[in-house]
Amino acid sequence: MKKTLLSLALILTFGAYTAFLRSDITSKLHTPIVPVTTPDPSPITQTPSPTPTTPTPAPTTPPSNTGKFKNGTYTGDSVDAFYGNVQVSAIISGGQLTNVTFLDYPRDRRTSLQKSNQAMPILKSEAISSQSANVNSVSGATYTSEAFTLSLTSALNQAKNI
Amino acid sequence: MTSIKKTELIMGMPITLEIVGDMVTEGAFKLVFDYFKYIDEKFSTYKSGSEMMRINRGEIDEKEYSEDMREVLALSEITRKETGNYFDIKRLDGSLDPSGLVKGWAIHNAAHLLRDAGFKNFCIEAGGDIETFGLNSECKVWTVGIRNPFNTTEIVKILHSDNKGIATSGNYIRGQHIYNPKEKMGRVEGVVSLTVVGPNIYEADRFATAAFAMGEAGIMFIEKLPGFEGYMVNDNGIATFTSGFEKYVK
Numbered sequence: 001m002k003k004t005l006l007s008l009a010l011i012l013t014f015g016a017y018t019a020f021l022r023s024d025i026t027s028k029l030h031t032p033i034v035p036v037t038t039p040d041p042s043p044i045t046q047t048p049s050p051t052p053t054t055p056t057p058a059p060t061t062p063p064s065n066t067g068k069f070k071n072g073t074y075t076g077d078s079v080d081a082f083y084g085n086v087q088v089s090a091i092i093s094g095g096q097l098t099n100v101t102f103l104d105y106p107r108d109r110r111t112s113l114q115k116s117n118q119a120m121p122i123l124k125s126e127a128i129s130s131q132s133a134n135v136n137s138v139s140g141a142t143y144t145s146e147a148f149t150l151s152l153t154s155a156l157n158q159a160k161n162i
Numbered sequence: 163m164t165s166i167k168k169t170e171l172i173m174g175m176p177i178t179l180e181i182v183g184d185m186v187t188e189g190a191f192k193l194v195f196d197y198f199k200y201i202d203e204k205f206s207t208y209k210s211g212s213e214m215m216r217i218n219r220g221e222i223d224e225k226e227y228s229e230d231m232r233e234v235l236a237l238s239e240i241t242r243k244e245t246g247n248y249f250d251i252k253r254l255d256g257s258l259d260p261s262g263l264v265k266g267w268a269i270h271n272a273a274h275l276l277r278d279a280g281f282k283n284f285c286i287e288a289g290g291d292i293e294t295f296g297l298n299s300e301c302k303v304w305t306v307g308i309r310n311p312f313n314t315t316e317i318v319k320i321l322h323s324d325n326k327g328i329a330t331s332g333n334y335i336r337g338q339h340i341y342n343p344k345e346k347m348g349r350v351e352g353v354v355s356l357t358v359v360g361p362n363i364y365e366a367d368r369f370a371t372a373a374f375a376m377g378e379a380g381i382m383f384i385e386k387l388p389g390f391e392g393y394m395v396n397d398n399g400i401a402t403f404t405s406g407f408e409k410y411v412k
Contacts, residue, residue: 123381125402128310128318128395135320136180136298139357140290140309141332 069095069159075103076155090155097156163283165299166191172198173206173265175289181276182283182299190281194272198288201268204230207259218257234260234267237368245372245383266329266367269293273363285323286363290330293363294323305412311355311395318401319357319393320412327363331356331374352397356380359391359410366390 069092078087087103167180168191179194206212213231216222227235238251238260251260269286273293276284283296285304294304303324307317311332321328332355356374360366369390373380381402384392391407 122405123385123402124405124407125400128399128401130310130313130316131307131318131320135305135307135317137178137285137287137292137294137304138290138307138309138317139287139292139328139330140311140314141330141355 069097069156071095072159074155074158076151076153078103079150086151088151088155090152090159092159163297163299163301165283168195170195170198173202173288174208177288178286180285180298181281182297183281186281190276190279193275193279194286197272197275198268201264204228205234205260205264207261214258214260234264237267238263241368241372245369248375249368249372262371263364263368265289266291266327266364269367270327270362270364291363291367292323292328293326294328295325308357308393309355312399318395321359321410322412323359323410326410327360327366329358329360329363329367329370331358331370353377353380353394354397355395356384357393358384359407361389 071092071094073089073091075089076087089103090097163182164184164186165180165182166186167178169176169178171177172195177195177198179191181190203209203211204213207214207218209215213222213228217227217231235251235258238249238258241249241263242251249262251258251262253259265288269288269291270293272286273284273295276286277295281295283298285292285294285298290309292306294306298304303322306321306323306328308319308321308330310316310318353374356370358366358370358373360369369384369387370392373383373392376383378394378396381392381394381404384390385404391404391410393401393403393407395401
């Protein structure tokens with residue numbers, strides 16, 4: 001884990017440096033811009049995170065027990081996610097969910113054409129880890145994921161081996 | 163201090179209002195929820211009778227637009243210019259969809275209504291976007307968790323919100339891509355969630371929406387915005403955050 005984090009930091013640093021050398025897209029934005037202080041690519045600070053959570057996928061995908069679902073492709077309901085509809089199709093093979101394709105998804109939040117790594121030395125990074133949940137409120141993009149889960153659930157319901 | 167918390171489903175999402183104080187009335191909740199219903203009726207891109215839909219069908223002359231519609235369209239245009247066209251309410255078919263700005267704008271306006279009505283301590287949350295004012299029922303600064311994009315029952319960060327707006331743009335879906343836990347650490351690209359803390363929820367939401375569309379470059383965009391901090395999670399479960407973000411971390 002440590003090694004992978006370290007190598008990730010190195011990759012990010014190198015990416016940051018190359019990104020800086022090419023004039024990146026953010027410098028062309030028409031916003032109040034605080035000048036980036038220095039081109040020196042010092043390493044990104046890695047906040048130590050002793051127990052990073054193993055990210056699990058948002059949808060409730062079935063565990064690896066075989067034969068839970070019938071093989072085939074199942075289309076879920078189209079679910080309103082306020083920014084647009086979400087509709088997925090679940091592909092079952094060998095009794096397991098092997099792939100999910102999106103027939104429809106909110107498109108106003110456009111996928112970026114620029115995928116280069118723009119992390120700069122002033123940014124920090126860490127592996128996410130679960131915190132105790134005693135808070136007044138929670139910020140997250142709930143509706144999209146819930147719509148996704150609903151659509152996938154309806155697709156999987158059709159695939160159930162009873 | 164006592165507090166009352168209520169949730170209603172409006173605009174296809176849960177909207178939660180918590181007001182702290184001894185003089186909290188039913189009317190305060192009605193004021194806020196009625197305002198969101200009004201916004202839904204006006205700006206919905208699903209309800210065929212909404213002003214937005216009528217405009218998109220060419221049924222209303224520009225001179226006849228309501229004051230709120232004019233304001234939202236003007237703010238959308240300003241935001242488009244400020245974000246180098248990453249925020250754009252014009253869809254491919256030429257119709258307008260200002261949803262990416264209306265929610266934050268409406269939460270901020272609802273907060274103003276409450277403050278004008280004399281309430282000094284409250285938290286409004288609509289579909290994961292939050293504006294807080296004053297203190298919580300323990301007479302402390304409001305706390306806001308950032309949802310784990312990979313597990314919606316978990317939070318990955320606890321923030322202090324001192325009269326701030328906190329918005330998260332995310333899409334656990336990026337095009338045809340779906341998160342694959344077997345590829346952990348395998349890919350660097352792919353933002354799944356971007357949380358922005360700003361002076362109010364209108365500002366935080368519109369910049370979160372635009373910055374999310376920028377992909378990995380989005381966090382740098384937030385870094386360069388004075389008065390804003392951000393926390394970006396990519397599909398490897400790695401978070402990248404702005405230089406001043408930690409001042410909000412509990």
